[in-house]
Amino acid sequence: MSVAIFIGFALLAAFGMPIAFALGFSALGAVMVSDVSLNLLPQRMMHAVNSFPLMSIPFFIIAGELMIKAGIVERLIALANAIVGRVPGGLAHVTMLSGAGLATVSGAAVSDASALATILGPSLTKAYDRGFATSIIAAAANLGPIIPPSGAMIVYAFMAGASVSVGGMFMAGVIPGLIITVGFMLICSWYAWHRGYPLTGDGFRLGNVLREIGRSWIILLMPIVVIGGIVGGAFTATEGSAIAVVYALAIGFFVTRRLKLADLPQVLLRSALTTAMVGTLIACASVVTYMLTVDLLPQKLTTFIQALTSSPMMFLLLVTILLFLVGMFLESNAAYIMLVPLLHPIALKYGIDPLHFGFLFVLNLVIGMLTPPVGVVLFVVCGITKVPMRELVYALWPFVTLMYGVLLLCMLFPPIVTWLPRMLGYGT
């Protein structure tokens, strides 16, 4: 039955049915030919999304959008410009630091790409060649799901079940996120030096930096309050995300005063649409997962893969290759929802740390957001800047290579990922 489900799903998806509905229709077929009652369909779909932890997805989306509308990106840019604006490749560094700052309040690469491309795109394309300019934006935006909070990590933790906590996943991303940010900035410096880009931005003045810190500290405090509260056990990830919304509202209405009541309905509706996209996938995939479990597929798959290799490292490499291919062709949320329930239990059988595997999984698919033909961040950046995809993809390879390098590093040296969560009491 499992094979029939996969073939049915693959055919429907290949011929244009949205992935969620292709999953749902395959599940419907499987239920109809089995002894299972058809009322399983709505019941499992509803129970799959009847989840308190999942509510953090729309809340972090709302918080991120409100913060962007409140004008925090401009303040982060001003702060980054005061610090690194005058160094070679200054505007590129400003973009990277702004991306990292934005990543601490937003959990999604797409919204970050949209904000950075809209605000910094015109200046970047004037200062640098178009390919390099857009590749900086795409790379900086991709820090969004790596540096906490992260919508991708929330979905992963939900699909992986009790062995992975959202807080633990968030902390797993901190050190690799910093390494990637520094690596991106080194790439920018090398390009600026190699191509002789002229200096931009104002010279470094301590007074200027302190003034910008004074304007931005309230924004920088948000991740400390929200992520700190989640990690410190003061509240759950969902409660923390709701506080992030309230915090963003307060900043928008009372600090920057750029948020208007009229902005709220669109922000709420857009957040609902994104959540429904993920929710539909989760709901439909839950019926498929149930039918695959009835068919004992997870056990069969575990036996099959363990017969292939007994080495955890070889298993990780196989998963990396699989996710590299999947990331090229499938949107990342669909990949989490379809593959985590199958691969996460196998990783546990190999004795791989759940947080380690979880982070590698997420990083793999986050990189996939930068790889054609289905690279959602590429679409957003090209759509806004009107730069041809070919130019962006050509200029992006050093950043993608660096991310794969960090992925390999994290695979070979798990403490890069697990040390911080362990220090904070997460995991075994």
Place this chain on the structure above:
Amino acid sequence: MNQPQPESPVAPPGAAQRALGAIDRVAAVVIIAIMAAMVVVVSLQVFLRYAFNTSIDWADDVGRLLFVWAIFLTIPLGIREGIHIGIELVVKLFSPAVQRALLRLMGTLTIIMMAVVCYQAVMVTIDQWDELLPTLDVTVAIFMIPVAIGAAHSVLHLLRLVALGVQPQAKEAIE
């Protein structure tokens, strides 16, 4: 859904499309209210816990209930906006006429699925009507109602999509 571009301009909206537009606008208002209520309930729970050392018994149930309603009511608007992700690589290899035929075929199959979900959700709702939530004096079937509504509303959008053979413009949905 992933669509071919229209070969000819879409016909001006008829009565059925205007009615669907009105349903969409009502759904959008309800969804916005639900999302706002979710934020209020969850943040109020945290505020009460830290400020007054108390909590609301029903906050968790109501939060999840609102979330379930938000997701299932938004699915049809997602169909109209084309946010449900798919794979276009293979479809794009075909001629526009074949693409249109595939769109209609996939839309029809999705209608069948949504119709089954809707019917079964109604049956489950009727079955569960007398059971009450532990924290609220409300039927547990209240969790299943949005599944039926969302599926029925989705069928309407899918019928429109199959009839037109193209993806409607996203902005029509909610403006």
